[in-house]
Amino acid sequence: MFQNLSERLDGVMKHLRGQGRLTEENIQDSLREVRMALLEADVALPVVREFIRDVKERALGEEVKKSLTPGQAFVKIVKDELVRVMGEANDALDLNVRPPAVVMVAGLQGAGKTTSIAKLARYLREREKKKVLVVSCDVYRPAAIDQLETLAAEVEVEFFPSNSGQKPKDIGKAALEHARKQFHDVVLVDTAGRLHVDEAMMDEVGELHRVIEPAETLFVVDSMTGQDAVNTAKAFSDALPLTGVILTKTDGDARGGAALSIRHITGKPIKFLGTGEKTKALEPFHPDRVASRILGMGDMLSLVEEVEQGVDKAQADKLAKKLKKGKGFDLEDFRDQMSQLGKMGGIGSLMEKMPGMGGMADKVQGQVGDKDVNRLVAIINSMTPAERRRPDIISGSRKRRIATGSGTQVQDVNKLLKQFKQMQKMMKQVKKKGGMQRMMKQLGGGGGGGFPPGGGMPPGGGLPPGGGFPR
Structure with a gap:
C-alpha cells in the first residue's frame, strides 16, 4: 500500500534534506511535487x-526557519499533516456496553464484508479474549451464509444459523437472544450488500440497525476502488450512523488515496486495514504508523506486535538452545522458520514495516513470494526425517522422489538446498561474536537492501536464531 505515493514523496524529501536552508521558492517547488503525488494517489x-x-x-513559519535542519523540519510537518488528515490516533472499537456488544458490518457486494467479519472475529477472540458469535443477515447472495459458517469454523468462533427464507431483522433478533443466553461478549452481524447503493438496500439495513441497536456500525470498503470508495462511504455515512470504516484489500492498492481521504470526507475514522486474504490479515489502523510507512520511515511498533503475535516462543527457545549446544541448523529448523514467517503476514508485510525497506517489499515479493515459501515447506515435508537432519545424503534419486512427492521439479529441490546452505552459513555467523554485523553485511552492506545470491530473500525471512528479530 502507498507504494507509488511513497516513491514520489521520497524523491521530494531527499531533495529537501540536501538544502542548507528552505526558501519560499524551494518550498513552493516541493509542494507542487507533493500535490501531484497526492492527486496521482x-x-x-x-x-x-x-x-x-x-x-x-507551517513550512513558511518560524518552526522551519529556526530549525538547524530545515529539510527534516519540513518532513516532520508533512508527517504531522498526514497524521492529522487520517485521524490523529487509533480509534479502537468501543465495546464498553452491556454484553453482548453488537457490531454491525455494512458495505457493497464484493467489498469483503464476510471475510472482514471472520478476520474481526479472530482478532477479538485472540487479542481481546472475547467470546464471539457471528451471524449472517445476507439472505440474497447465494452461499453467503455457508461462507460465513465455514469461516467461523476456521477462526474458532460460534456461528448462529440462518436461512434465505428469513427476514434480516428476525435473524438479528434471534441471534441477540441466543448470545444473551450463552453469555457471548460480542455479536458480529453480516449484512446484505448490493452492487451499488440503492434505496431498498438502505431501508433494509436501516431497519436492521434499529432492531439490533449496534454499539459499532462499521462500513467495509475496497481501497482499490479509490475515489469511488470515498463516495460510497459518504453515501452510507449519510444513511446510517456509522462509527468507523474497515478498509480492505490494501495489500493490492499501490495508491492509498482512500485511506487519506475517508476521514476528511465522511468524518468517520478508519478502524482496521485488511492486508491480505488470510483471516489473520487484519490490523488496527494507526495514522501515525501509516504516515511513517508512507514517508519510508517504517513501522517498527506494528512489526514488533506482529512478531509477538506470530512467533512460537517455545519453538524459538528450542532452536536457540540447540544452536547454543553446538548442534547444527537443519532443514526442520529451516522449515519452522519459514512457517513462522507466514504467520507474521509474509515477506512483503514484514519488509513494508522495516525502516527504509518499504520500497523493497514488492521486489522481494517478486524474488521469493509467499507461494514460494509454501512450496519450500512442501519440499521439506516430502523428505524423510534422516534427510532433513542430514541434507548431504540427498542423492539424485532421492531428489527425484522428493520432487514427485511435493509436486515440484528437481531444480526446485536443488534451489532449496542451495538456499538452505546459505542460511546455515548465516546461522554460524550469528553464533560467533559480532556475527550479527557480518550477517547484515551479507544482507546488503549494512541495510542497503541487497540479498545473497541464489534466491533473493534469505530463507526464513533472514530471522536469526530465537525465531524473531535481534534484541
Whole structure:
C-alpha cells in the first residue's frame, strides 16, 4: 500500500534534506511535487487542497526557519499533516456496553464484508479474549451464509444459523437472544450488500440497525476502488450512523488515496486495514504508523506486535538452545522458520514495516513470494526425517522422489538446498561474536537492501536464531 505515493514523496524529501536552508521558492517547488503525488494517489481534491495549504502555512513559519535542519523540519510537518488528515490516533472499537456488544458490518457486494467479519472475529477472540458469535443477515447472495459458517469454523468462533427464507431483522433478533443466553461478549452481524447503493438496500439495513441497536456500525470498503470508495462511504455515512470504516484489500492498492481521504470526507475514522486474504490479515489502523510507512520511515511498533503475535516462543527457545549446544541448523529448523514467517503476514508485510525497506517489499515479493515459501515447506515435508537432519545424503534419486512427492521439479529441490546452505552459513555467523554485523553485511552492506545470491530473500525471512528479530 502507498507504494507509488511513497516513491514520489521520497524523491521530494531527499531533495529537501540536501538544502542548507528552505526558501519560499524551494518550498513552493516541493509542494507542487507533493500535490501531484497526492492527486496521482487518488486522494480527494478537497483533501489535497487543505493538506497543501496547511503544510505551506507551517513550512513558511518560524518552526522551519529556526530549525538547524530545515529539510527534516519540513518532513516532520508533512508527517504531522498526514497524521492529522487520517485521524490523529487509533480509534479502537468501543465495546464498553452491556454484553453482548453488537457490531454491525455494512458495505457493497464484493467489498469483503464476510471475510472482514471472520478476520474481526479472530482478532477479538485472540487479542481481546472475547467470546464471539457471528451471524449472517445476507439472505440474497447465494452461499453467503455457508461462507460465513465455514469461516467461523476456521477462526474458532460460534456461528448462529440462518436461512434465505428469513427476514434480516428476525435473524438479528434471534441471534441477540441466543448470545444473551450463552453469555457471548460480542455479536458480529453480516449484512446484505448490493452492487451499488440503492434505496431498498438502505431501508433494509436501516431497519436492521434499529432492531439490533449496534454499539459499532462499521462500513467495509475496497481501497482499490479509490475515489469511488470515498463516495460510497459518504453515501452510507449519510444513511446510517456509522462509527468507523474497515478498509480492505490494501495489500493490492499501490495508491492509498482512500485511506487519506475517508476521514476528511465522511468524518468517520478508519478502524482496521485488511492486508491480505488470510483471516489473520487484519490490523488496527494507526495514522501515525501509516504516515511513517508512507514517508519510508517504517513501522517498527506494528512489526514488533506482529512478531509477538506470530512467533512460537517455545519453538524459538528450542532452536536457540540447540544452536547454543553446538548442534547444527537443519532443514526442520529451516522449515519452522519459514512457517513462522507466514504467520507474521509474509515477506512483503514484514519488509513494508522495516525502516527504509518499504520500497523493497514488492521486489522481494517478486524474488521469493509467499507461494514460494509454501512450496519450500512442501519440499521439506516430502523428505524423510534422516534427510532433513542430514541434507548431504540427498542423492539424485532421492531428489527425484522428493520432487514427485511435493509436486515440484528437481531444480526446485536443488534451489532449496542451495538456499538452505546459505542460511546455515548465516546461522554460524550469528553464533560467533559480532556475527550479527557480518550477517547484515551479507544482507546488503549494512541495510542497503541487497540479498545473497541464489534466491533473493534469505530463507526464513533472514530471522536469526530465537525465531524473531535481534534484541
